[in-house]
Amino acid sequence: MAEIEVKGGKKHAPRIDLTPMVDLGFLLITFFMLTTTMSKPKAMEIQMPFKDKNLKDEDKNKVKKDEALTVLLSKDHRIYYYNGIGDDPTNPPQVEVTYFKDKDGIRDVLINKKKSVQDLISKGVLNAQDKAIVLIKPDSNSTTEDLISILDEMTINAIPVYAVVDITEVDQDFIKATEAANPQ
Amino acid sequence: MPKIKLPRKSTHIDMTAMCDVAFLLLTFFMLATKFKPEEPVQIVQPASTSTKNIPDGYMKITLDKLGRVFFDVDNKVQKEELIQRINEGKNLGLTEAEVKSFVTGSGVGVPFSQLKQYLALTPAQQTAFDKTTRGIPTDTTESFETNELAYWLDASRFIVKSVDHNTGKETQGRIVIKADGDAKYPDVSKVIGTLGHLGIFKFSFFTDLKGIPPGTALAESGAKQDAE
Numbered sequence: 001m002a003e004i005e006v007k008g009g010k011k012h013a014p015r016i017d018l019t020p021m022v023d024l025g026f027l028l029i030t031f032f033m034l035t036t037t038m039s040k041p042k043a044m045e046i047q048m049p050f051k052d053k054n055l056k057d058e059d060k061n062k063v064k065k066d067e068a069l070t071v072l073l074s075k076d077h078r079i080y081y082y083n084g085i086g087d088d089p090t091n092p093p094q095v096e097v098t099y100f101k102d103k104d105g106i107r108d109v110l111i112n113k114k115k116s117v118q119d120l121i122s123k124g125v126l127n128a129q130d131k132a133i134v135l136i137k138p139d140s141n142s143t144t145e146d147l148i149s150i151l152d153e154m155t156i157n158a159i160p161v162y163a164v165v166d167i168t169e170v171d172q173d174f175i176k177a178t179e180a181a182n183p184q
Numbered sequence: 185m186p187k188i189k190l191p192r193k194s195t196h197i198d199m200t201a202m203c204d205v206a207f208l209l210l211t212f213f214m215l216a217t218k219f220k221p222e223e224p225v226q227i228v229q230p231a232s233t234s235t236k237n238i239p240d241g242y243m244k245i246t247l248d249k250l251g252r253v254f255f256d257v258d259n260k261v262q263k264e265e266l267i268q269r270i271n272e273g274k275n276l277g278l279t280e281a282e283v284k285s286f287v288t289g290s291g292v293g294v295p296f297s298q299l300k301q302y303l304a305l306t307p308a309q310q311t312a313f314d315k316t317t318r319g320i321p322t323d324t325t326e327s328f329e330t331n332e333l334a335y336w337l338d339a340s341r342f343i344v345k346s347v348d349h350n351t352g353k354e355t356q357g358r359i360v361i362k363a364d365g366d367a368k369y370p371d372v373s374k375v376i377g378t379l380g381h382l383g384i385f386k387f388s389f390f391t392d393l394k395g396i397p398p399g400t401a402l403a404e405s406g407a408k409q410d411a412e
Binding site: 040 | 199203217218219220235237247360363364365367368369373379385386396401405
């Protein structure tokens with residue numbers, strides 16, 4: 001029977017260089033890091049006002065001028081706003097401009113509106129159950145980001161009642177007039 | 185200058201520990217993540233403070249910044265049921281392979297007249313076609329002929345259901361809009377208007393997560409909830 005003799009015999013255990021193994025490991029990690037996602041996408045829920053075609057104008061909720069703030073979204077993330085509903089073309093409201101800023105922006109406008117409605121309730125001008133209402137009217141130059149941001153501001157400032165409505169001719173004239181008065 | 189000769193030691197680093205770390209990280213990523221779902225077109229989502237998740241079993245309307253509309257359903261079984269229904273309703277004459285292409289695909293953005301040819305393409309060709317397609321025709325009317333998005337939604341709203349993992353209860357699938365931040369308002373308005381015509385007033389927008397700004401009403405109500 002043939003016998004195989006190992007001559008000399010190895011004195012050291014075979015040493016494997018693990019560097020390529022590590023390279024492979026990090027290559028796979030990089031692949032998984034780039035092609036997978038850990039979190040489920042988040043979503044913001046929207047509730048649009050119920051549009052009943054048979055609803056007559058008289059039955060619609062009458063929004064009081066004192067509790068309403070109208071916000072117009074326009075191009076370049078600009079926001080025009082005024083107190084009231086803007087349904088009286090003979091008495092144009094004071095239109096002001098602001099932007100989506102953390103300080104001195106639309107957030108401060110909303111906080112001030114809530115405060116003024118609270119004041120009016122304590123003075124007795126408004127009833128106790130009246131709340132600040134914001135009417136959001138995006139014009140055709142505003143973007144989805146503007147819409148989402150303003151709806152997010154509603155949640156951030158805990159505005160109880162708000163609605164996205166179509167922009168009126170009167171409002172579009174306000175925007176044109178303000179832009180004409182401030183050429184940039 | 186005295187010459188200090190540093191004894192040269194062999195630079196053998198034991199790589200076992202490094203290897204362990206690498207495979208530990210790899211195992212974490214393999215187990216805790218899911219592959220990103222394919223999108224028909226690149227979208228940059230706007231951000232909001234909402235932390236709500238969307239349960240599985242939803243209809244997704246994708247709106248890119250050019251205003252093109254794409255439609256997808258996330259559950260594959262419901263997707264097959266949907267395409268069969270569309271096939272019968274619109275008499276498209278789809279083959280088995282085309283049905284399979286729809287079910288495994290990432291959503292369609294073509295009018296019904298082009299749907300059969302689109303589904304006959306390979307996935308690579310479909311991606312190339314998606315770059316130039318004009319999307320699903322959507323307008324502000326109630327007509328199912330011109331407003332094809334309305335037809336898609338009407339066909340899928342009763343097929344798409346989401347099952348609650350905890351209670352096992354089946355509810356109607358949600359409608360989620362994945363809109364690009366730069367998509368113009370009139371395009372979003374068309375989609376929202378279409379939903380309104382179908383009597384759908386409750387839906388969602390996919391958004392990236394934004395931190396709650398400190399000192400605001402939402403931050404305080406969150407702190408109150410944590411304290412309870």
